[in-house]
Amino acid sequence: MQNTKSPTIEARLSAYLDGEVDENERREIDQLLARDAEARRLLERLKQGSAFGASGFEAVLHDPVPLSLARRIRQGTDINPKQERVVGAPRRQRRKLWRGAVAASCGMLLIGGSTGYLIGRTIDDNTPSAPVVKARTWLDDVTDAHRVYARQPRHLVEITAENDEEIRNWLTASTGVAFTIPDLSASKLTFQGARLLVAAGKPTAQLLFKDEDGEVYAICFQRSPTTDDSGRMTEGMRDDLALISWNEPGAAYVVVGPSATANFKDLADAIADVM
Numbered sequence: 001m002q003n004t005k006s007p008t009i010e011a012r013l014s015a016y017l018d019g020e021v022d023e024n025e026r027r028e029i030d031q032l033l034a035r036d037a038e039a040r041r042l043l044e045r046l047k048q049g050s051a052f053g054a055s056g057f058e059a060v061l062h063d064p065v066p067l068s069l070a071r072r073i074r075q076g077t078d079i080n081p082k083q084e085r086v087v088g089a090p091r092r093q094r095r096k097l098w099r100g101a102v103a104a105s106c107g108m109l110l111i112g113g114s115t116g117y118l119i120g121r122t123i124d125d126n127t128p129s130a131p132v133v134k135a136r137t138w139l140d141d142v143t144d145a146h147r148v149y150a151r152q153p154r155h156l157v158e159i160t161a162e163n164d165e166e167i168r169n170w171l172t173a174s175t176g177v178a179f180t181i182p183d184l185s186a187s188k189l190t191f192q193g194a195r196l197l198v199a200a201g202k203p204t205a206q207l208l209f210k211d212e213d214g215e216v217y218a219i220c221f222q223r224s225p226t227t228d229d230s231g232r233m234t235e236g237m238r239d240d241l242a243l244i245s246w247n248e249p250g251a252a253y254v255v256v257g258p259s260a261t262a263n264f265k266d267l268a269d270a271i272a273d274v275m
Helices: 007-017 023-035 037-061 067-075 091-122 138-149 161-175 264-274
Strands: 190-199 202-210 216-223 234-238 241-248 251-258
Touching: 007 023, 007 037, 023 037, 138 190, 138 202, 138 216, 138 241, 138 251, 161 190, 161 202, 161 216, 190 216, 241 264, 251 264
Parallel strands: none
Antiparallel strands: 190 202, 202 216, 216 251, 234 241, 241 251
């Protein structure tokens, strides 16, 4: 392809993209694109730029008209605070103002198309077309649930601690994971009760504890395929919350608590030993 970056080639491809070429020109460009990889790359950049520009100006074009402008269009005259009740401007003035509004809208459309075209020229061939969104995990859902329920002191749990046998039967049947409620009094944590959550689409048990300052800690678990890393603990941080998670045959566990907790790893070890 000869000088594919020249304004002539870019203009031809832009017209081709907009459907503004005749049949002979379209066939010539089709043949060019079939044999020339650089021409195809240039056309793709033009497409990306056009799409970007259109999406960028779509919101602007759909913004509501400011109240002051709407009044001026309807009344065909300038408005100031002392003239807000003036109505019935001459029809000629209204037509003139409408023509101005339409011209301004057309100008915005032209600017949007031009901006998209220029942006398309600057997009690198290796730039991904869409941002990569990290997939959520069950730990994300558990963390979100913890933030919600930890701030509900009167409704922290569904079943309170004195019904420990009911909790064990209920959560074992719901999750398919047999467990023991750990005694964490040595760590100055008092069992409050339990909830049933949904995390990553699975029923998930949540055992809730409080320390002497009223800070809330949670032990969460759900059924999970057996993995090769059973027993290996992974530490994480989500803003002001600390997480330590691990897998055992058939189940996944996580302990959630304030990030400032001293000896949080020792707490997780003690829990893992009895769960």
